[in-house]
Amino acid sequence: xxEVYLDNAATxxxxxxNVLEAMNNYLTNIGCSPGRGGYECSLxxxxxxxxxxxxxxxxxxxxSSEQIIFSHNITHGLNYALKGLLSEGDHVITTSIEHxxxxxxxxxxxxxxxxxxxxxxxxxxxxxxxEDVEKAVCDNTKLLVTTHASNIIxxxxxxxxxxxIADKHGLYFILDTAQTAGIYDLDFADLKLDVLAFTxxxxxxxxxxxxxxxxxxxxxxxxxxxxxxxxxxxxDKEYQPDFLPDKFESGTMNTVGLAGLKAGIExxxxxxxxxxxxxxxxxxxxxLQGLDAIEGIKIYGPKDTKLQTSTVxxxxxxxxxxxxxxxxxxxxxxxxxxxLHCAPLAHKTIGSFPEGTLRFSIGYFNTAEEIDYxxxxxxxxxxxx
Numbered sequence: 001x002x003e004v005y006l007d008n009a010a011t012x013x014x015x016x017x018n019v020l021e022a023m024n025n026y027l028t029n030i031g032c033s034p035g036r037g038g039y040e041c042s043l044x045x046x047x048x049x050x051x052x053x054x055x056x057x058x059x060x061x062x063x064s065s066e067q068i069i070f071s072h073n074i075t076h077g078l079n080y081a082l083k084g085l086l087s088e089g090d091h092v093i094t095t096s097i098e099h100x101x102x103x104x105x106x107x108x109x110x111x112x113x114x115x116x117x118x119x120x121x122x123x124x125x126x127x128x129x130x131e132d133v134e135k136a137v138c139d140n141t142k143l144l145v146t147t148h149a150s151n152i153i154x155x156x157x158x159x160x161x162x163x164x165i166a167d168k169h170g171l172y173f174i175l176d177t178a179q180t181a182g183i184y185d186l187d188f189a190d191l192k193l194d195v196l197a198f199t200x201x202x203x204x205x206x207x208x209x210x211x212x213x214x215x216x217x218x219x220x221x222x223x224x225x226x227x228x229x230x231x232x233x234x235x236d237k238e239y240q241p242d243f244l245p246d247k248f249e250s251g252t253m254n255t256v257g258l259a260g261l262k263a264g265i266e267x268x269x270x271x272x273x274x275x276x277x278x279x280x281x282x283x284x285x286x287x288l289q290g291l292d293a294i295e296g297i298k299i300y301g302p303k304d305t306k307l308q309t310s311t312v313x314x315x316x317x318x319x320x321x322x323x324x325x326x327x328x329x330x331x332x333x334x335x336x337x338x339x340l341h342c343a344p345l346a347h348k349t350i351g352s353f354p355e356g357t358l359r360f361s362i363g364y365f366n367t368a369e370e371i372d373y374x375x376x377x378x379x380x381x382x383x384x385x
Contacts, residue, residue: 153301
């Protein structure tokens with residue numbers, strides 16, 4: 001039976017060879033903690049962390065590598081930023097297509113009576129009108145936080161316009177790039193960002209357990225650390241360092257993960273973002289056209305690769321989507337994801353709540369043959385159901 005992996009919006013399953021080699025090299029030849037000793041293997045581990053930090057600063061066009069903060073994943077990073085920046089009486093603007101990584105921290109602060117939040121409605125295709133965002137700005141608005149692209153239907157957010165609005169009104173601008181980093185161009189300065197949150201295990205082609213933030217120096221100064229502890233620096237003091245990146249990086253680093261993550265960036269640079277993006281979107285066009293030709297399938301979202309990433313969600317008449325996803329895997333080796341995808345607010349926006357959708361998310365290592373096989377399989381299932 002074939003194996004077709006179409007859940008890259010959750011995690012990129014296939015990793016480049018150099019990612020595996022970098023991680024194996026660390027585990028085999030280094031295996032020490034960075035910043036925790038003066039012996040050679042500890043120094044080598046520290047170089048891995050530093051070089052990965054430098055690679056990200058260059059990749060996102062951030063002035064200083066110290067402005068790159070590593071965390072376990074993007075959810076941790078977003079929690080650091082939101083909870084570290086917001087205080088009583090602050091107002092936040094976000095959208096109706098956010099992932100729970102943004103919604104739940106905000107809801108928690110909102111329920112506690114600490115902040116006020118406006119959830120700006122997108123249309124059923126997930127498209128946001130920047131004017132609606134600007135209309136929501138008020139005297140106590142502190143920050144705007146938004147996803148760069150929906151994890152359900154792939155709809156891209158107009159980040160250029162949002163950055164200008166945030167800059168005009170003196171708001172912090174936080175961007176969740178879980179679905180776009182490693183595929184789309186992300187220029188920290190050009191987008192007028194204050195926080196760029198990223199995860200390593202999706203488009204950046206690194207391992208799970210990696211991610212972090214790129215932060216402006218103003219944010220770094222104001223943001224309070226959520227976790228405090230050993231940093232390997234100023235160990236004679238009983239308080240948390242106030243300098244970057246140590247202020248936000250307590251505890252032993254995931255050095256093996258960062259070794260792989262740096263290799264992922266190297267692979268992306270070698271291939272080129274444009275080539276990666278064009279390949280994914282070409283396959284997405286193929287998938288969208290094929291799905292549109294199958295009677296009984298409803299496609300959510302823009303259905304236009306100029307407006308979306310390579311993530312596509314559908315509903316299928318006369319099928320339980322959970323059972324359909326299981327059958328695609330069990331009988332045909334096609335791996336998809338069904339349900340609410342940790343984004344119930346977004347499903348309410350597009351009209352698929354509470355059932356959810358069946359999601360296909362294409363990655364760089366997918367092929368046209370795999371897309372055709374998936375479409376043929378869906379047609380067969382529709383005929384024989």
